[in-house]
Amino acid sequence: MPPTTGMNDQAFAELCWLIEQADARLTPDAIWLSGKPHHFQHLRNLGALSLSNELADSITCDYCCDETYRPVANPDPLQTEFPYRGYCPECGWRPLKPEQARYWQANPQQIARWLSSALQLPPRYSVEPVVDGVLWRLGEIEYRRKRHTIFFGCKLEQSAEILNKKIGDLAAPGSEIITTTSNTSGLRSSALAARQLVPLRAIAHLRKAGLVVENLDAYLSGLNHVESSDETSLRLMHTMRIALINGEQIKLSPQVYDFLKLLEDADGDEVHKSYIANAMNIPPAFRRADIFKRHKEVFETFAQADNKGNYWLHPDFIIIDRR
DSSP: OOOOHHHHHHHHHHHHHHTTSSSOEEOHHHHHTTTOHHHHHHHHHHTSEEEEEEEOSOEEOTTTSSOEEOOEEOSOTTOSSOOEEEEETTTEEEEEOHHHHEEEEEOHHHHHHHHHHHTTOOTTOOOEEEETTTEEEEEEEEETTEEEEEEEESSGGGGHHHHHHHHHHHSOTTOEEEEESSOGGGGTTSTTTTSOEEEHHHHEEEETTEEEEOOHHHHHHHTTOOOOOOOOBSTTHHHHSEEEETTEEEEOOHHHHHHHHHHHHTTTOOEEHHHHHHHHTOOTTOOHHHHSTTOHHHHHHHEEEOTTSEEEEOGGGSOGGGO
């Protein structure tokens, strides 16, 4: 059956759901009893699904549909089309093709490759695993004379803090775009809350040769928009390098950003100035006024200090899920 637009859409939905599962595999029964075997076969033809080397624990007899059995290797070496078989109490020995005996598994790295191709990233960029099976760096694109680093990720919620640090090591603040199959609303209270997260299905469509990306510009444009309010927070510190004080946007210098990030990473604990100096590669006897000379209000709002050289983030601005 040739793939239709509807089949592509449903197959893509199934794939996005599957790679978010703890075990991104399907049994042969789940394929042929799903009512959508053509969708899964289409994904396999495209390389998004493959057959695992592991045999399923139990499958339903495709002849009587009543009994189940465990597939085993076929002792007949000439049976290349049916390298497996299973014994059904009702039907006897049944020959099995590989797709009838082995698990089907999702390949999220294939989505990363599709995205790289769909975004027409230059050949000098390779799809680079950042955290195996979870996050990939695809490369960089330029939008309105600003460079953005593109990532693809899945299962982000399970290791949000580790991923947030990895992304910070690979992308300048506010330059990252993370396309994902994860539920972005569920990430709003995680360590990735300040990152630019783009739901994959909002910008990508499955076609016969892979993915087509549309509407990414809408998210890139959104990076330059901040709703007016009387908010005071560091919500936009990582994405736009901006502090909000009573709704006013205050652009942070690189040194102020680095200083506040060190305090944020300490989760409210004290950070001594010697550690700060070493991390920021500045003289140990630095004066706070030298760093915050144009950002005095930022320090007074978000940071606190004692006379022993210790600094810490004001308790009101510690990320809740890291307390």
